Amino acid sequence: MTEPKAKPERRAAVLFPMPLPEAFDYLVPDGLELAVGDHVIAPLGKRMAHGVVWALKEGPGERALKTLEGPAGGAPIPQGTRRFVDWVAKYLVQPPGIILRSVLRSSEALKPSPTETVYTRGSGEPARMTEAREKVLDAAEALGEASAADLAREAGVSSGVIKGLAEAGALTGLTRLVDPPFAEPDPDRDGLPLTVMQAEAAGKLRRLIQAGGFQSALLDGVTGSGKTEVYFEAVAEVLRRDPEAQILIMLPEIALTEAVLNRFEKRFGSEPALWHSGAGPKARRRTFREVAEGRARIVVGARSSLFLPFTKLRLIVVDEEHDPTYKQDEGLHYQGRDLAVVRAKLEGASVILASATPSLESLTNAEAGRYVHVHLPGRPGVAVLPEIGTIDLRETPPENGRWLSPPLLEAMRETLERGEQSLLYLNRRGYAPLVLCRKCGHRMMSPDTQSYLVEHRYTGRLVCHVTGFSMPKPKRCPACQAEDSLTSVGPGVERVAEEARHLFPEARVEIYSSDSASGADIVARMEQGEIDILVGTQIAAKGHNFPNLTLVGVIDADLGLAGGDPRAGERTFQTLVQVAGRAGRAERPGRALLQTHQPEHEAIQALVAGDREAFLDAEIMAREALGLPPFGRMAAIGFMAMNPKAVEDVAADFAAKAPVTDGVEIWGPAEPPRAVVRGWHRRRILVRADKTIDMSAYVRAWRSRVKTPPSVRVSIDIDPYSFI
Ligand SMILES: [Zn+2]
Secondary structure, eight states, rough: OOOOOOOOEEEEEEEOOSOOOEEEEEOOOOTTTOTTOEEEEEEEEEEEEEEEEEEESSSOOOSSSOOOEOOEEEOOOOHHHHHHHHHHHHHTOOOOHHHHHHHHGGGGEEEEEOOEEEEEOOOOOHHHHHHHHHHHHHHHHHHSSEHHHHHHHHHOHHHHHHHHHHTTTEEEEEEEEOOOOOOOOOOOSSSSSOHHHHHHHHHHHHHHHOOOOEEEEEEETTTTHHHHHHHHHHHHHHHHHHHTTTEEEEEGGGOHHHHHHHHHHHHHSSSOEEOOSSSHHHHHHHHHHHHTTTOOEEEEEGGGGGOOOOEEEEEEEEETTTTTEEEEESSSSSEEHHHHHHHHHHHHEEHHHHHHOHHHHHHHHHHSSSEEEEOOOOTTTTSSSSSSEHHHHEEEESSSOOOOOOHHHHHHHHHTTTTOOEEEEEEETOOOOOEEETTTBBOOBTTTOBBBBEEOOOEEEEEETTTOOEEEEEEHHHHEEEEEEEEEEOHHHHHHHHHEEEOOSSSSSEETTTTTTTTTHHHHHHHHHHEEEEEEEEGTTTTOOOTTTTEEETTTTTTGGGSSSSHHHHHHHHHHHHHHHHHSSSOOOOEEEESOOOSSSSSHHHHHOOOOOHHHHHHHHHHHHOOOSSSEEEEEEEEEEEHHHHHHHHHHHHHOOOOTTTEEEEEEOOSSSSSTTTTEEEEEEEEEEETTHHHHHHHHHHHHHHHOOOSSEEEEEEEEOOOO
């Protein structure tokens, strides 16, 4: 007998969906055939864990390794998805396992679809007919195909009755999949007839698809111009060219309504696969499995659908691309729109960004020629902006401690008397108040970042939430020398609603903000005219059709125009356009009133003139001058701890260890506006860098220099959108 020749050692690097620094190597047992992307079970610490093969290697390893337990089944994670995970991890400065966790959102989907038995009326008759049996047979005829549970419920009988009828042949049982595949969409079904302008825009998108490979376009069409029908033509073209292609259509969560889905069904003759946070585990596992196995053609989903394991992704549409909810601000911080472009590039797919009010980032990309700019003008007669007026708060201020000025109150009264609706809009929710002079409107600013100073009640000092700069509150206004004129202003939705209720006791006043639990209910009541005055943040304005809404009062137009949040002005503009789009479609003209201390500000002037180009020019110049996105890069490093001393020390240590590089500015550590949240004390460092700097690499190098205790949570947000 001769010794069998030693086989070369086979190893698999396995990535687990956990916050581990990298993939771990395991020995592959003899006889186990594995491919990269396969799901496996492997020992991790004292337990068995599910992971994905990230690489396969041959030859002896450097150290003794544990052996894989075995395969876990399920469709493998495709190469495009794996590359996306690696790219995103690097960009967001996160362990790759954290990104993989965003992919593996349904472990049930790795198993085949469960089956169930359904019954139809059979040809047989039961030997003895009872009232219960009769009810079941009636139900079976009414329902067509139904499970035993559904039949029993419908007939109001126990499941034993169903069993007896099935044995007698009066009911026929069939086995079917609980999660059936989605029906194939038909690209050649007739959609809505396109207008000449829509057909022209659709033609441009079709040519883009025909060119193949990575292509990107900005579909810039005013509200009511029918963007959806236009990008449907691009979707149809993709399907015609490759019946196995997959298409992802991303929408803000709130826009995923029944009405929108009906439009898909009408155009393509089948329901799309859905993916959003409200979908139950059953819907999720069905969509995940069908996508991973390459059967689902069109997926309609919220931002997290970007992480689905597509096998043949050929087109991503990001509808309402300017929507701030594409940025995820909790847990994993990412901008879904930006990552959609990355994913398309990695997959060699096309990407279409669509909006009536494109983000400054996308417009800049289009102007630079990086995106094909497809314009879609509105139908004649559709207003772009409502009639916009300003209220100069220096001349007609609200009563002390109030937020609604006399001219706005007058307009609200008129609106109420006509039986129409008002929206009181606040740009920023939860922001600390800024300090301004009641006489001249001068706002107290931080010396080097042009962000507002806010008053700390306990110390009486004015503090910058960006840099941490602070100063005593001056007795006189530095601009006009008025004495005791500096005051903290900054309403919240609750305070404004309270004021409206007090002044209009007969009106029905409701609050709608991003943390309103009953958003859908409020929208429905607003549509049905059951609300007179809606007080809300940006979320209140978008995606809804409120034909009877004819007045928009912007409470804090100034807050949007400067300060720590570079995108606040852009959001005011987008909101007004959205509200106006609705007012323009209805028969009643809408108007908007901006409460401002600076009616002469160029951005306010551009708003009043309804001049998008002038507004964008002013914004672009301001951002370029400050080196803010998209002309520079930003990152936020957050610190949280229960112990205020610990968070302060760690943040200070972190700041002290920042690598010194030309073109990088470090602001802070500072207390963010919400310095304590549910007992957690917070600090923040903001980083601004020139466009030439690789922000991710910089932050990664910095992070690796600092050891932080587990009691202090450190979060990294590349390109932050939230500054509270
Ligand atoms: Zn003053």
